Amino acid sequence: MAADWKKKCDSQWQLGAHGVLMPDSVDWKSVYEKKPFGRNLLQNPSPYGINHSVPPPEPHRSEIPPPPDQPPQFEPNGNFSGWKTSTEVLPYDTSGIPPGVVVCQLPQHRWFSLEQHVDLKAEGLWDQLLDEFQPEIVIEDWYEESQLDKSIYQLDVKLLGADAKTVIKQHAYNPEEDLDNYSHTWKKVSHVFSNYGPGVRYIHFLHRLKNQFMVEFFDTKVTDSSIIIKTSK
Template sequence: MAAEWKQKCDSEWALGANGVPMPDGVDWKYVCEKKPFERNLLQNPSPYGVSHKTPPPEHPVTGVPPPSHQPPRFEPEGHFSGWSTSTEVLPYDTSGIPPGVVICHLPQHRWFSLEQRVDLKAEGLWDQVLDEFQPEIVIEDWYEESQLHKYIYVLEVKLLGADGKTVIKEHTCSPEEDLECYSHTWKKVSHVFSNYGPGVRYIHFLHKLKNKFMIEFFNTKVTDSSIVIKVTKSV
């Protein structure tokens, strides 16, 4: 029966043809059921309920504060199951304001972070494929272009060892927005990990989105986040 599951996995992903090690000690039934290749390993990849295939929703700017019986909104709305979230309040930026000027409102910016840790062995991968074959790990994310600030998005992805702490490889991206050219669209961020060395057992995925409050609340959305393990390698 074990040989049949091994053959099924091989026929589904052509593991042997692509040079993927297939030792007998692997629970091939578990591998087939988990389907670790060519699928998104992240949970809840679109927590804001939107897709990059359609334009980002427009935020109606009214310039009117919320009713006095309602507390001001400082956190984004969404369904964040599967993600660990946190908020970092940033200090007010008073640079460029001349002395003596009366300030009625200043924008308050916050970073809203969403992160997940993926256990690669729990997702169906095995030691030999991670250490010897080292399949490509493809990262993709889409964030909403806006004019909230020059920096509104940060991506940090780390490949971690068996202890869940040792960083074997990492990738960080913090693009700068062109505030003079505004199209309000989705921007793609991607990276491919390859030849990262043996020992990878976890992937830590984190992105930070900048929010702004000034009379009203404005936030930056993200969607279609993904981690995909490839069987074939790029030439």
């Protein structure tokens, strides 16, 4: 029976043809049921309820403050289940204001962080595969070109060891936006981990989005985040 599950896995993903060793000690029934290859290991990849095949919604700027009895909005709207979220309030940027000039309103920026921790063995992968074959780990993300600031998006992905703390490989990305030319679309971010060395057991995925409040709340959205394990290396 165990041999049958092993054959099913080999047929499903062509593991032998890709040079993947298939030891009998692996629970092939569990691997087949969890289907760790070619699927997104992140939960809730589009927490704002939109995807990159549709243009991001244009922000509505009424420039009218909320009624006095209504608290201002500082957090984005969305379904963030599966994500650990946090907010960092940034100091006001007064660098461009000449001395003595009185400013009535300044934008307040905040980093909104979303992160997930992926247990690769719980997702159906096994030690020998991760240590010896080291399959490609493909990261993809799409963020909204909100133009709220020069820096509106940051990505930090870490491959972690068995203690879930030791960093074996890391990819960080912190782009700067072109604010001189208006553009409002989705921007793709991608990275492939390969030949990362033995010991990887977890992946920590974190992205930060810049939000702004000045009379009204405006956010930077993200969508179609993914971690996919390939049968190639």
